[in-house]
Amino acid sequence: MPPPTKKTPATTEAPAAPSARAERLDARVLEGLVGYNARRAWLIVSTVFADRMAPYGLKQIDFSVLSLLAHNPGATSRQLCNTLDILPPNLVNLVAALDSRGLIERRPHPHDGRAVGLHLTPAGETLIREAEQAVVQLETEASSRLSTRERETLIKLLQKIYL
Amino acid sequence: MPPPTKKTPATTEAPAAPSARAERLDARVLEGLVGYNARRAWLIVSTVFADRMAPYGLKQIDFSVLSLLAHNPGATSRQLCNTLDILPPNLVNLVAALDSRGLIERRPHPHDGRAVGLHLTPAGETLIREAEQAVVQLETEASSRLSTRERETLIKLLQKIYL
DNA sequence: TATTGTTATACTCTATAACTATA
DNA sequence: TATAGTTATAGAGTATAACAATA
Numbered sequence: 001m002p003p004p005t006k007k008t009p010a011t012t013e014a015p016a017a018p019s020a021r022a023e024r025l026d027a028r029v030l031e032g033l034v035g036y037n038a039r040r041a042w043l044i045v046s047t048v049f050a051d052r053m054a055p056y057g058l059k060q061i062d063f064s065v066l067s068l069l070a071h072n073p074g075a076t077s078r079q080l081c082n083t084l085d086i087l088p089p090n091l092v093n094l095v096a097a098l099d100s101r102g103l104i105e106r107r108p109h110p111h112d113g114r115a116v117g118l119h120l121t122p123a124g125e126t127l128i129r130e131a132e133q134a135v136v137q138l139e140t141e142a143s144s145r146l147s148t149r150e151r152e153t154l155i156k157l158l159q160k161i162y163l
Numbered sequence: 164m165p166p167p168t169k170k171t172p173a174t175t176e177a178p179a180a181p182s183a184r185a186e187r188l189d190a191r192v193l194e195g196l197v198g199y200n201a202r203r204a205w206l207i208v209s210t211v212f213a214d215r216m217a218p219y220g221l222k223q224i225d226f227s228v229l230s231l232l233a234h235n236p237g238a239t240s241r242q243l244c245n246t247l248d249i250l251p252p253n254l255v256n257l258v259a260a261l262d263s264r265g266l267i268e269r270r271p272h273p274h275d276g277r278a279v280g281l282h283l284t285p286a287g288e289t290l291i292r293e294a295e296q297a298v299v300q301l302e303t304e305a306s307s308r309l310s311t312r313e314r315e316t317l318i319k320l321l322q323k324i325y326l
Numbered sequence: 327t328a329t330t331g332t333t334a335t336a337c338t339c340t341a342t343a344a345c346t347a348t349a
Numbered sequence: 350t351a352t353a354g355t356t357a358t359a360g361a362g363t364a365t366a367a368c369a370a371t372a
Contacts, residue, residue, distance in 0.1 A: 035208035045198035
């Protein structure tokens with residue numbers, strides 16, 4: 001994307017006038033990297049996410065766990081870890097906190113005495129239903145400069161990398 | 164993207180057979196979110212990045228700083244912070260470490276006695292030149308399931324979110 | 327008064343080793 | 350022996366407040 005040729009990018013841009021201070025640096029090499037751009041985009045979305053989910057008391061990981069449990073009742077910690085690519089020790093306190101808040105319930109696993117099946121409580125069901133709607137809304141706003149078609153394309157391309 | 168209707172996604176998928184253990188959970192709601200996908204994709208690329216950059220002793224942030232200085236000689240810490248969206252206190256040790264390694268040099272700023280202009284040393288120039296080539300290579304591999312055209316589209320769409 | 331760079335510090339996130347109880 | 354869940358802990362990464370030197 002950033003060839004040696006000095007071409008004006010899509011956004012309107014002054015030719016790097018020697019202003020007093022705080023002039024922007026040439027970051028075209030970094031802006032040609034998938035990793036850099038994915039991180040920057042995620043940073044924006046996650047900031048909006050954090051703001052909008054604060055009223056629900058949910059961080060991204062909390063939302064992911066509750067949403068997963070809403071569509072996979074009785075899932076185990078191990079399954080959540082595998083799906084979300086997080087380590088078991090880092091899920092323990094998280095699940096305990098959601099339990100303390102009365103959003104989820106731990107029940108003995110039907111087939112495996114070691115495992116614990118996780119289930120949403122009615123309060124958890126209600127919360128995640130509202131939160132999921134809020135997230136869809138916030139995602140639409142955070143990607144408001146993309147058309148529906150472009151947003152679908154973006155997601156499809158991102159999944160080609162990690163799925 | 165994930166409507167209540169149970170429709171088979173694009174990828175071939177068995178109907179969630181009740182296997183012994185470790186079955187995959189239904190994550191279609193999360194997989195319909197830009198934030199979730201951007202983070203998952205970034206995680207993959209950054210893992211490859213960490214592996215390949217280890218021989219150079221460079222983390223992502225180190226690479227970003229050196230690459231920026233390569234194309235913006237004499238840039239200040241403040242400018243690096245603005246461009247990379249990091250906080251000044253978190254750049255101090257990083258710049259000090261690159262200085263200790265003899266990769267960059269701090270020179271008094273020509274117009275501002277408070278600021279310090281950062282410059283690559285010859286060793287830093289050599290290192291970042293090799294590292295940039297390695298990163299281009301690693302990026303191509305990490306996104307090998309994308310065509311060149313798709314990769315450009317992906318980056319363009321990501322930039323529409325954060326730029 | 328405002329800004330650059332810095333110190334100290336705290337909080338979150340992520341990672342590893344080791345234990346227990348079940349299988 | 351292997352796995353699910355847990356504990357304790359260490360290391361990154363990221364955040365705020367406060368200070369000195371200069372503008």
